[in-house]
Each structure stands twice: as structure tokens, then as C-alpha cells.
Amino acid sequence: MDNQTYNQIVSFIWGIADDCLRDVYVRGKYRDVILPMTVIRRLDAVLEPTKEAVLEMKKNLDVAGIVNQTAALCDASGQAFCNSSPFMLKDLKSRAKKQQLKLDFIAYLDGFSPNVQEILEKFKFRNQIDTMIEADILGAVIEKFVSPTINLSVEPVLDDNGEIKIPALDNHTMGTIFEELIRKFNEENNEEAGEHFTPRDVVELMADITFLPVVDKIKDGSYLVYDGACGTGGMLTIAEERLQELAKDNKKEISINLYGQEINPETYAITKADMLLKGDGLQAENVAYGSTLSNDGFPTTNFDFMLSNPPYGKSWKTDLDRLGGKTDICDTRFIVSHNEEPDFKMIPRSSDGQMLFLANKISKMKHNTELGSRIVEVHNGSSLFTGDAGQGESNLRRYIVENDWLETIIALPENMFYNTGIATFIWVVTNRKADNRKGKVQLIDATALKSPLRKNLGNKNCELTPEIRKEISDMLLNFEENEQSKIFDNKEFGYHKITVERPLRLSVDLSKENIESFGKVCAEQKDMEVMSAVSEVAEKLNYSKLNDYNLFIKELAKVANSLSIKLPTKRLNLIKNNLATVDENAEKVIKKMHKNGKVEANSLYGLFNATVDGKEFIVEYEVDSNLRDTEQIPLLHEGGIEQFFKDEVLSFAPDAWIDESKTQIGYEISFTKYFYKPVKLRTLQEITSDIKALEAETDGLLNEIIGG
Template structure:
């Protein structure tokens, strides 16, 4: 896997510095100290060439507070949208080893508001005091002062790798889920290339000075946003790209915010908070949206505002299609993103296998898939190799959605099987043991774009993924018999009266009640509860008995009830509601006649219980049947192995 030069050296250096925290801090706290210090050192290195000029200009303002005009001038001199008015640097703050903590606080306090907010999010003040009290602050800062992370030495891409690798390591130490925070860079590139594939790239190139907006509601360290920005500008160097994101984790938010701040590409648009409950952009629509939301994360703790929005606003809100089970909020992020589409928008999202098929017909997940597919928004799904992520080895899938499909894809979904297009890593990183090379990414994108005649590609009608779940009933067939179980329900006095009838059976419930009433009268009567218990215990299944009728119709037997999924009729999605109802009824009756009645002639379908479901059985679509080996072939192989073992044993003198 291609990684920036010197990437691991920087990580190893910082990892060694973290060892100085041992004994003074618990391991799970290391990341909350090393990461903000790395951010500070990066900011310090970026500001170093212009620091003197910024300070001279600031001094010319005297003691007056800085207004928007002065702030604008200082940013212009710094060459980036932040500055530091403290005369200290990482090196000079160490000159007085007895006041290092005060110097560090003064240095942080000199940061302009946008940069100060980043460090503030780490809740850093208390940790500085603890390091100072433990006598390790000077040594830690000295090491960071020797760390060379200026833009000329470490690119933004390399800096992203450094942050993410440290985040992964610190997350493992504290048993956190590193994969919730960031996505491997080659996966990001694949998602971005799929998102910008086909007619979208043409649209970017076609505009004179296009303005494109990119949004990630689970931004992590911001890698997807910056990758999308760079790729769009590769397609059209004149494009003006505005990035927007939101992130819940304060540490990763700070990393993303600092990265965007240094690049001057919209750091103010990196919002902090939960995008599902505190949407920072409720009225904004975007051209491109992409995300790798956390897999299988429970959203029960913040379910109420989501449920309230769904109940109150329905489809006018974000969650009108349905709510997934509380054990996995992936579909909440997808619905959130779809609510922000404008004409021509495209969405790319990385999901686990669960959203493909979890949830029966009528469930929240199935209804969400139904809403997406029947609106013809699902353009395609690409299956990725397993073991691609740092915290999990599960299989993952890239969904591409748009509300403006090209003509040749309208009404269809493209499936691409990229599970075998991987290269094994020489050394694993957490659970990540495979990666996708640039050539493999290009190959996957070509398969997705060109839809060639290839076993790894399928273009299927939308109806392929829908089904009607029918309820198949069979008649209740019973005889009523005085069994020992029936006698057990009777009081001692009544049992003597009923005992001679043990083994007696009748064909109908009515006949049995007549017998019971007669004997009950002799026994002095039975209460209603006992009579109901006797009737229930006496009912015995008999496949040769006549069906039990209720209001002239056979009563269904719940024990024999079955459910079957049958494909939707061709053209179902384009039909009117009346046409759909008729087509579904006819399809169900045809299935009953052709597939069920030859084996169970007394079955019928309860059409009132039918439900429509949607799922995407991707692996089933690419399943290739492998016939079992012939018995004689296996036997010959066993005989050969036995002969080989015998030869080995002879060589051992056995």
C-alpha cells in the first residue's frame, strides 16, 4: 500500500514520546494529549515563515482590540486563515524551564479564534497541569519541538496518514473503535472516483467556473472531503469547491478542522455535533455527499429526537421512509444524506452487509430500501474485499445513489463484484490485511462505468430486488378426544364421571361440547374456565379430519401457516396503485396454483396479510455453482495419500 515517505518515522517518533506519559496518565488518555500537541506543532510549523511579519503588524495596532478588518489583514500576512499573536514558538517557550506550563498556555491563548477553538475542543488545560505536576511537560514539549512537520517536509496527505495511524493506535489502546473515525485512503479514493464517475465528471468539465458543494455527515478526520475536493479540481482546475462536514467525536473533529484550516478550504464549515440530532445544515442541499458512517452502532441513546422527527414530519423530514433497528444507524445517515439532494446530486456511502438485506418485509430497513429503489435513486452497489478496515474484517459495500440517472441506467441497479480485486498487505494494521491498488481501483471504476459483459457486473431491473411476502394458510383439521390430559383438568369429583369416556373421539367441537355438558351436569357442573381448558386440550390434529369451519369458511391452522417470498411482477414499479394490487393478486394466485397446490392442494393465500419487501442479495447474484467432486476422484486421492504415508513410515523404519 502506497504511503507517504517518512510517514512511519513520524508515527514512531510520536509513539515514543507518548511513552513518557506512562505512570502519570492511563493509556486511554495518551491520544487526548499527543494529538492536540501534534496539531499545535503543525500549526506552529505552518505559521513559522510569516510569524515575525504577523507580530510586527499586530504591534502596529497597539492595544486596541482586533476587529474584522485587522483580522483580515493578519490572515493575509500569515497566508492562511489563522495566526498566533504570542511571540512564543515551540522552541522559545522552552527557554524558561520553570514556566513552561504558563508559556504553553500563553502560546495557545495567542491563537486566532478558529485555531484556538480546535485546541479547546481537546479539553487540554487540565492535562497540561497534570504533565507539569508530574515533571514531564518540559521533556514532552522538547521532543515535539524537534518534530519536523512543516508543509515543505510533510504534505497534507502525509499529515492525514500520520494523524489517522496515531488515532488507530491510541484507539486500540483504549479499546475504542478506530474505524468509526476514519477510512483507509484507498477506499476513499474508490468512493470518490465512483461518485464522480460518468456523466458527473462531464458536468464538472462542462461548466465555465463551476461551484460544487461536497458534504460528509460523519466526517471523521475529513479525509473524504479533502479527497473529493482534490479529485474535482483534477477534473476541472477552475472549479470552486466548497466542503461541508459534521463530526461527533471532538478529537477527530479537531483534526479535520485543523486540516481544512491549514488548507484554507472552509474550516468554518466543519461543524461539531451529531448530524442525526443536531443537523448543522438543515436547509442546505449539496452536489456531492459521501460518508463512511459507523457500522452497527446503537442509536438508542438518542432515539427520541429521531423518532419525534419521523412521527411529526414524515416525508417532509429526513426519516419518513422508516427507522432501522436501534442496533444499527447506517440507514439513518443515508436518509439524512438523501434529504439534502438537489437536482443532479450524487451520494456515495460505505455500508456493511446488513443494510442490503436486514429486516423482513414491512420492517423499517425494508421500507427504506423500497423507498430508495422505487424512486429509482439507487444507481449501483460495489462489493469490496473483506479485511479492508482497521477495526473490522467484515465485508463492506459502496452504494452510489443519484436522483438523475443516465438514460441507459434508468430503472436499473448496477452491481459490481470487486471482492477479489485486492492485494494482501505485508504487515497488517489492526484488522486491515488487504488493500486495493490504484490499478484495481481504476478497474473497478471501469467495470462500474462501462458495464461490460463481465461475470463481475450485473445491470438488473429495480423490480429484481422487490418481493411479495405472502401468507399461505391451511385448514384447521381436528378431532376432539377424551385424553388423559383432558382428565387432568377436571376436579376429583368430576374425574370419576368423565373417566369411562377416556379414548372417546368425535368429529366436531359441537359434538364434543354436547358430551362435556352432559357429563358436567352429572358431575355437578363445571365452571367456564375449566370447560375452555377441556376443549383446548381435547383438540387433536388429524390430517384426515374435515376442516373446521367458522362462519362457513375453513379456519386456518396457525401451526401449519407458512410464508413465501415471490418476485414482483415485471413493470410493477411503474404501475398505478390499482394495477399493482391486481398484478400482485394474480402473481400470488399463479404461485399458489403452480408451486403450492401440487403438494398441498387445500392451501390458500390470505391476501390481506401480504407485504411488499425489498432486499439486495448481492452475493446470491454472483454465486457460481461448483458441482461436488466425483466420489471416485476423492477415493483415488485418499488412496494416493495413504500410499504416500506408508512410504514415509517405511523410511522411518516403522
């Protein structure tokens, strides 16, 4: 279907809302009528050719006294659903009495099979009937939807010569129409659309890069395809079509089972309708309702192929709370065993849960088949770099790369999607890499590969033509480096994050003025006992300024012992905060001393109070948190952490050391870094020429003004 026909259908349906619902519903509530009526009309159009056969079958079943009639009626309808009422939608467009119309319309809805009843329930459509009857608009709405000027059927409308008058409406285009309607409804109600519906051209590219690399491994048999954020089901539909096409080309007989999950009741209902329209009622049972993150609909099922465009930039705090909160979450999809860490957490910040959909799919990969599993998922740019080393997002990237599952990431052009213009990326993840790809990751920059649309569809102003899609998929298949394709070792994206510490250096001013000020503080604290110990030390040291805090504490320990004064941490902090000053020229403050792996004293005062000096110790210094710094060292850095630290840190800060307990491994991927193209600077001659031209132009203007 071309864009013109698509736009005509959207405008027509939107016009029904404007023509019939105005003054009865606020604009933001149009969706409560328009979306379910669009689904009902589509189901109605599909059932129309076999209506008489269904009514005849029902008559026979009633005569035979058969109660459970659904299976036989669906068989008569030729679909996975049916309507056993005596009405078609077109029969209800005119009634003399409103109440008769109401009764007949309810009878029509009641005639649908149970699987359609669930769809109507999710739409809460029956709640709208009384409102429409009271306002006398139900008949008008029905009449609009059965208009011969639009076709919501899966079959084309033909003219008298057998030529196509109005083209058929395939399932993916139907889904696109629904998404456009939802977007418009949300705009009217000043709501965030939330969903980023995936255009057909992007889905077709995703299908190609899912199946083409393994087309030679597809054998006769059954395959499971999954979308954990399936929306209106269009991605599953196109994936199924493409896989069947490739199997047929390779003379393989396959069956495909589609699985999906959706949290929005309206789009869930649309997906169920889509599955029913395909003629397989069992497929519709494979669509789960609810949140994939907190209520996984398929916890024990593994899939061959998984495709998704999950919501990005969307909070998942409600799901997090349902899972037990960040500290108590124990879902094995998001907390795994990796690199000798039994509780390796891949839990991102609560403000954006998009990467959890990828973790969910990874948990559903098949590991015991030759084909394994392939995951193709759309993300925004934050999934490439958000999260510091050791945090959830970085840990997930690390988990994927270190298991050698990341095959390719493709950067798409901006403004490819209907509801967002931001940069997007397709991740390709598989646990069955080809031999030549093992240990490698391919990055493809397809941001310049696009064809402009004649008319924008929401934010979408460009598309991926079949030729462009082939160019992108060929780069993936060929696995060669060029200007738009780069190949890297897995470790290229990893780094060590180290914490660099430097010692605290304190001097102590024991001048009489400072001691007097300290005395006032002690008086305020009602603790003059500590004042007496400090005063004696100051007198003993001639009220001098010491650049060695350790020496001061040593003398303080001796005096305190002689006066039987205890100096707990609170008193020591009082002394430090009022008498000591950070001084880069002072001696380093000792924190602990170790001997044979044993801490001889766990504080500087305790050390000297226990009079253990004079022995051989390994000294641990107090950290100056204001001088703390972190460094990122690439995993591939020559000489590793040790060489980097020697070259880049010790040469500037010889007293620094690494707190090895805080060292973390992180992963991030920067397309800008690898595909940056510097802009060529203009020459001085070009700039001078432009300036002279501007000067000549302004001189002429000035002469005109003065002359005027």
C-alpha cells in the same frame, strides 16, 4: 507520502508518548496529550513562515488601539487562523523554571485565534497543563514535537541543495496518522475503535465514481459537497481535489463548499484544524458538531455530492431515544410518504444505524437541478439483506430502488480498511440516472481486484492501485455485462412475502374418562356450571369421540340455551383446552361466517347460539398457528403470487390460503447469488491416485518403525 515515511511519523509520535508520558499517564490516556499536541504542532509549523509579519501587524494594531484584530492578523498570517503570542512552539522547549514555562505556554495557547480555541476546547487540552507541569514533562514533550527529524508541515523540508529532505504531510495523510494513533490508543485501553477510517485509495475510488459519470454535466458555478460522518475530514479533502482537477481539465471555473458533521470531539477538532489549514475559515464553519442522526447540523441544506463511510454495527439507541423512541419518532428523513403509504418507516433496528446515514443523505438530494445529486457511501454486507419485508432496512432499500435511484453497488476486497477486515460495499445512489440506466441496477464484483501491501496497516493488507481504480470506474462508466459486472431490472431484488395459513382441525373426546377428568378441572376452577352443560352433551352424544369440533359446539350451544348457562370466552377456552385435540384428520374449525360482507357471528359458539345456520355463508376458518408458514415470491415470478401459490403451496396443502392483510413487499440484494462460482469437483481418478500415494507413504513409515 510513502508507507515508510508514514510509519516513521506514527512510530515517532507514539515514541513521544512512551518516552515522556509513561509513569505520568496510563497508556489509554496518552491520547489526551498526544492528539492535541500533534494538531498544535501542525498549526505551528504552518504559521512559522509568517510569524514576524503577524507580530508586526499586532504591534501596529495595538498602537492604533484596534480591539478586533483577528481578521487583520489572519490576513498577515496568510491563513484562516493565526497566533498573536510572541512565541513559536520551538521557543518554549527550554525554561529554567517550570512555572515560567507554564505561563509562557498558556500565553502561547491564548494567542491562537478563536477558531483554534474551539479546537483546543474540544480536546480539553488545557486540563492537562497542570499535570504535565507538576511532572516536569511539558518541556520534553514540546522538544520532541519540534524535532527536525520529522515534518508535520504542509511544506517539504529541503536540504542545502534545494532537494526534498523530508516530504510534506498532506491533509489526508495527516488524517490517516491521527486515525492510526486513535486506533493504537484504543487498543491500549481495550476499547472498540468504532471508526472505520477510509484509506486514501478507497476514497479516491469513491471520488472517481462520484464525479466521472457526470463530468460532462459539471458547469461553471458553485457545488456543495457533504459528509455526514466526516471523521477527520479526509474524504471531503480528496473529493474537493478530484472535483477541482476534473473541472480544470474540462476548462470549468467552479467553487466548492465543503460541509461535514462529526460526533467525536477529537476527530471533530481535527477536521476543523484541517479546514483551517486549507486557508478558508468559512469552510471550518461548515463543520457541525454532534450526532447527524438526532441533531442534523444542516436540516434545510441540499447538496450536489455526498460521500461517507458511516459507522456500521454501532448502536444508535441513544439517538433513537432522543428522536422520541421507535413508536413516536417522526423525523421526515426516516419516515416518508411512499407508494400511497403516508408513514412509510425506514427505521432499522437500534443495534445498527448505518443505513440511517444513507436515508439522511437521500433527504438532502437536489431535485430541481439538471445534475441532481449523487451519493456514494460505504456499507458492510448487512445493509444488503438485513431486515425482513416491511422492516426498516428493507423499506429503505425498497424506497431507493422503487424510486429508481440505485445506480450501482460495488463489492470491495476484504481487508481494505485499517480497523476492520470485513467485506464492504460502495453504494452509488442518484436521482439523475442516465437514460440507458433507468430501471436498471449494476452490481460490480471487485473483490478480486487488489494489490498486496508490503506491510499491513492495521487490518489493511491490500490496496487499490490507480490502475485497479480505473478498471473499476471504467466498468461503472461502460455499463456493460461481463464476469465482474452484472446488470439487472430494479424488480429483480424485490419480493412479496406472503403468510400462508392452514385451518385448525380439532377432534373432541367425550369418553367418560375424559369427562371425569374435565370435572376435576372444573372443580379446581370452582365452575361446576360449565361441567353440567358438557356432561349433558357427552351423554346426548353417547360419550363418543367426534372429529368435528363444530358439531360439538353446535350441540353445546343448544344445551347451554336450554339450561340458561352462559358460555363466555373464558369457559369456551376451558372446554377447548381440556377436551379438544389437534387432529389432522378432523374437520376444519369454523371461526366466522360472512353474508353479503357482514359478519353474522364473530365466534363459533355465537354462530350456533344465534342459530343462524341454514343460510348461505362465506366460511372463515380458525387458523392453526403451528402450521403457519411464510413464502418469498420474487416480483418477477411468472404468474405472480397466484401462480406461485398454486404450484408451490396448494399442490402440497390444498386447504391452505393466503392472509392478504399480512402480505409485504421486501427488497434484498445478494452478491453471492449473482457472482457465485462453483468449485470444480475433483475427479474420482484424482482422488484414487492421492489415496494410493498416501497408502504407499504410510506403508513405508510402518516398515521403518517395525524394522527399527
